[in-house]
Amino acid sequence: xxxxxxxxxxxxxxxxxxxxxxxxxxxxxxxxxxxxxxxxxxxxxxxxxxxxxxxxxxxxxxxxxxxxxxxxxxxxxxxxxxxxxxxxxxxxxxxxxxxxxxxxxxxxxxxxxxxxxxxxxxxxxxxxxxxxxxxxxxxxxxxxxxxxxxxxxxxxxxxxxxxxxxxxxxxxxxxxxxxxxxxxxxxxxxxxxxxxxxxxxxxxxxxxxxxxxxxxxxxxxxxxxxxxxxxxxxxxxxxxxxxxxxxxxxxxxxxxxxxxxxxxxxxxxxxxxxxxxxxxxxxxxxxxxxxxxxxxxxxxxxxxxxxxxxxxxxxxxxxxxxxxxxxxxxxxxxxxxxxxxxxxxxxxxxxxxxxxxxxxxxxxxxxxxxxxxxxxxxxxxxxxxxxxxxxxxxxxxxxxxxxxxxxxxxxxxxxxxxxxxxxxxxxxxxxxxxxxxxxxxxxxxxxx
Numbered sequence: 394x395x396x397x398x399x400x401x402x403x404x405x406x407x408x409x410x411x412x413x414x415x416x417x418x419x420x421x422x423x424x425x426x427x428x429x430x431x432x433x434x435x436x437x438x439x440x441x442x443x444x445x446x447x448x449x450x451x452x453x454x455x456x457x458x459x460x461x462x463x464x465x466x467x468x469x470x471x472x473x474x475x476x477x478x479x480x481x482x483x484x485x486x487x488x489x490x491x492x493x494x495x496x497x498x499x500x501x502x503x504x505x506x507x508x509x510x511x512x513x514x515x516x517x518x519x520x521x522x523x524x525x526x527x528x529x530x531x532x533x534x535x536x537x538x539x540x541x542x543x544x545x546x547x548x549x550x551x552x553x554x555x556x557x558x559x560x561x562x563x564x565x566x567x568x569x570x571x572x573x574x575x576x577x578x579x580x581x582x583x584x585x586x587x588x589x590x591x592x593x594x595x596x597x598x599x600x601x602x603x604x605x606x607x608x609x610x611x612x613x614x615x616x617x618x619x620x621x622x623x624x625x626x627x628x629x630x631x632x633x634x635x636x637x638x639x640x641x642x643x644x645x646x647x648x649x650x651x652x653x654x655x656x657x658x659x660x661x662x663x664x665x666x667x668x669x670x671x672x673x674x675x676x677x678x679x680x681x682x683x684x685x686x687x688x689x690x691x692x693x694x695x696x697x698x699x700x701x702x703x704x705x706x707x708x709x710x711x712x713x714x715x716x717x718x719x720x721x722x723x724x725x726x727x728x729x730x731x732x733x734x735x736x737x738x739x740x741x742x743x744x745x746x747x748x749x750x751x752x753x754x755x756x757x758x759x760x761x762x763x764x765x766x767x768x769x770x771x772x773x774x775x776x777x778x779x780x781x782x783x784x785x786x787x788x789x790x791x792x793x794x795x796x797x798x799x800x801x802x803x804x805x806x807x808x809x810x811x812x813x814x815x816x817x818x819x820x821x822x823x824x825x826x827x828x829x830x831x832x833x834x835x836x837x838x839x840x841x
């Protein structure tokens with residue numbers, strides 16, 4: 394009976410240990426799964442737009458321009474200041490006139506002054522123009538932020554496509570290595586039985602081993618592509634990412650896009666919009682410089698409280714008197730040579746910007762044509778390469794059967810496998826080229 398109890402106790406203990414081990418394993422699995430981020434293209438773009446430092450810098454730039462806008466109109470607000478002073482006269486100045494002398498003050502006395510001054514601009518054309526310029530400056534900052542967003546979307550999209558290409562290439566090479574390994578096992582078994590020559594065995598082994606370095610390089614390419622995507626998304630390197638996506642999924646969308654009659658223009662191109670805003674800024678700058686030839690009017694009010702020639706430093710014993718004044722200040726510029734030079738320089742900058750705009754527009758139109766041609770060429774290549782993959786698979790099957798019945802050679806078998814691998818890699822590359830060209834075209838056209 395005691396023996397049965399001991400056995401039961403051991404079973405309970407073993408079950409408890411097993412449950413603890415199972416729980417620990419599940420915890421480790423959950424922790425690993427918690428650090429793995431499964432991505433789609435939309436999810437990658439969403440994280441990048443939220444976490445990438447470039448977007449945060451662009452947002453801060455807009456905030457900075459808005460503060461500058463407030464600073465411009467605040468120049469129209471009144472300015473107020475309080476000032477005070479105490480003047481101790483050691484020896485007062487003496488004035489002599491017609492053999493008579495007059496003391497201008499008292500020796501060893503204190504004079505105290507306190508005053509309030511208020512200045513209010515009434516007509517300041519330069520400030521009005523500066524306020525108008527800051528509005529355009531904010532618009533330019535917003536457009537630059539949009540340009541940063543378009544550039545980030547372009548980079549993240551291409552990094553995502555690069556990761557898909559690396560993963561698909563790795564899978565192709567894995568399949569090629571597995572096929573070569575299976576063929577080697579078959580050939581090696583026949584060699585052991587004496588039905589094939591050693592040459593066939595060596596050729597099959599060389600074919601298998603020659604794929605291994607490419608497989609290792611493909612694995613490294615996947616790691617580097619993941620790291621690049623992490624950097625662009627603004628996430629740390631310790632977070633593992635994976636994508637359950639491949640280039641074949643974009644084949645139908647690619648053909649559908651090519652069938653669309655899409656209007657192509659540069660109306661939303663961010664570079665051209667920035668040219669327009671910069672030209673507007675230069676025009677407003679010319680108008681601002683012309684305000685240097687216009688008069689300005691301001692009003693100032695002052696209130697003074699003073700006490701003269703006091704023998705001590707006790708302010709409460711002083712006899713105080715007050716005075717106030719209201720002044721209007723009018724300034725009319727007559728001549729300043731640099732004002733004319735500044736206007737002339739601004740007009741030259743306008744002409745320079747206009748020529749740069751024309752040159753940039755021509756280059757962008759050339760890029761649009763180039764990207765569209767690349768997309769058309771890639772579409773045609775995909776059609777051709779897809780058929781080539783089907784034929785290459787059929788060739789491998791035929792070569793394997795011919796070799797099995799003794800009518801084919803190992804060279805035919807190896808050659809068919811190499812052709813299949815090249816066809817699959819070329820097929821993936823053609824889809825990738827199309828997607829990259831489409832991403833570049835969307836960026837040039839300003840599509841968000």
